[in-house]
Amino acid sequence: MVADDLIVFAEETDEEIETERRRWKIAVIDDDDAVHDGTRFALADYSLNGQGLEIVSARSAAEGRELLRDHPDVAVILLDVVMETETAGLDLVDHVRNTLGNDLVRIILRTGQPGQAPERRVIVDYDINDYKAKTELTADKLFTTITAALRAHVQLSRLEESRRGLEMIIDAATALFDTRSMRRFAEGVLTQVGTLLEVDCAGMLVVRDTAGDDEGDDLSVLAGSGVYASRSGEAGGVDGGTRALVEVAFAEKRHCFFENRSVLYIHTAGGREIAVVLDVARHLSPTDRALVEVFCGKLSVAFENVLLYEKLQALNVELERRVVERTEELTDANRRLSDQREILRRANAFKIELLGMIAHDLKNPLGAILGRAEIIGELAERGAIPTPLLKDQLGKIVAPATTMNRMIGDLVGQATADALDIAIRPMTLDLGELAHDVVDHMRAIAERKRQIVELVAEPEVVAWADPDRMREAVGNLVSNAFK
CATH class of the missing domain: 3.30.565.10 (Histidine kinase-like ATPase, C-terminal domain)
Structure with a gap:
């Protein structure tokens, strides 16, 4: 090695950094400095599930209140009973449980004066999780006690996360079921997943309607958030790297969790495949994954509901259009019928008027014929009728009869011309x-x-x-x- 050589240190991996950041936080609240020093010494090399300890300290119940207010993520409290008062530690237990409402933190009482706080009475009257005398709490027993308390805290935290997550899933499902727009639905899915995981994550919702040989061309982005927001509504807006991850999820038909990225797989009853691609900065715990799987199960039904609603909306628009067209047709037909009715009314009135005129016009020549016929009859009763007189009377009968014949011929011709069924x-x-x-x-x-x-x-x-x-x-x- 020469003088100019540099010593290059290997960079810490993301996993090492993440492990370093994730530490169990323990609060030691005791008025004896020796207890603080002994606890730190005994737990200096403590590790559970790859996580070390972060110990925060307070030397009175009053300091403990401020400490717990500033550090709500404390997992275990090692608490002395007698400090500024004989019941200071017990009063702090009541403050933690009832005032702060913290039921997850594990509280271990450590007392040097067991007679001041009898174990049975304290366990029954106060919500503590263990009771130890300082004289019996050796390094090994402290290790065992802390480990048991941390595991209990983890289990309770997971139960609480599950309960909170299920409540959020119910609320999110209700909100998503009320969504009627596919675009808003997709955006709501990304928002709800981020809320469920309590992270700000970038993501996009990718859909493939059918599975075929050319699977790459039928991927489209329904919605995007974060850096993917600009890809919302794009067909083929999936980049090569993301497409490969989505195709893995589609091929295996399951959720896939990669490094810093997760692909949630959803298969609907209608045969569509959906992938929710998330860029998540933190590690997803088993509880997070379980909640996401439950949430995705709800999304399948909600997605189909939105599709059905959009189809119903389209059908409703088409139906309304047809109703409008049919109404216009019926209105026109009704108008035509009304016009025809008016024409028929006028025609009927004209027919009545025409019949009156015909009756009047035919009455005169017919009367003349009848009159001449009566004259001829009277002359015939008197005897022989002179030929000139008979011809004269017959001529006067022929004239009105001819007029009548002409009128009738004109009427018949006109009726024949106007008939619709010739x-x-x-x-x-x-x-x-x-x-x-x-x-x-x-x-x-x-x-x-x-x-x-x-x-x-x-x-x-x-x-x-x-x-x-x-x-x-x-x-x-x-x-x-x-x-």
Whole structure:
């Protein structure tokens, strides 16, 4: 080794630093300095579960009150009975249990005057955990007593942590079950896990809907906290290192606790897989892990509830949209029906008015016909009717009858044109033959009017038409020609 060589010390590992920080804290409250020195000497090399001791001291009950107020994490108290008063130690026990409400700390009475505080009475009347005379408390017995007290403290602390954790899980589950937004639910999960573990941890909630061959592409971040907050709502926002840890949890389908990182695995009834990735600065105790597992069991149901609620919300929105559309359709249909009803009402009123007009118009010519018929009847009763007179009366009957026939024809034609149920039955026919047939039937009318009807038609004029409607149309044309 040369003069310039440097001595390099190995860095302490995280585990060694963590062990150094975690020490059992013991309070020695006694007015005898020798007791303090002896206790420190006897427990100088004490170690339990890799943890040493941190001894804090007070030399009176009053100092003990301040000490316990400033150090609420004391695990064991070695307490003298007689100090500034004969019952100072017993009064401090009552202060610890009732005023401070500390039921976890283990209290061991050490007295040099057993007669001042009889063991049976003290054990019954005061909430202490052991009673020792100073003369019998050798180094070995002190070691045994402290070890038993610390183990009892650990067990009670775990029970208290479990009780507190279960209360928090119940409260958290209630809050999460009331959450209706998936984003808020995911953020609430991260918040509640941090509260449950009593740490400020960064984390993110990663979800994979289905398991397939291409598993890397279907990972998405529902929510993030701490350094991961910016990744909330990102698809594929999981970095390579985190993805590897998540894939391990998904493959093994269990919670995985790594160094400074934990991946909590959740499998829902709907087949989705969720991973809660946490960066936790401290070591998770078995109690912490057990509480986290219980909490994750509740999350599975809560997650499905949020998904179902979102689906119900989407269906409700769709249903409302359809109801609005259907309501508009029904409103339009009702409006159309109302319009049709008004049209029918007006048509009915017009029909009544038209029938009144027709009755009035037909009544006059019909009255004239009846009157002339009565005249002819009277003339016939008197005897032979002169031919000129008979022709005159018959002519006066024909005129109103012709008027009536024209009116009726007009009404029938109008009714036929307005009918909604006119049936057209087309077929192949010869228009020339049809026209010849119509003209032959109307030649007698032409002869009476001293008119001549001639038809010129190409042979076999084939058409696709309704014969009745065509016959009616040709007949109307010829009749109009006669007029």
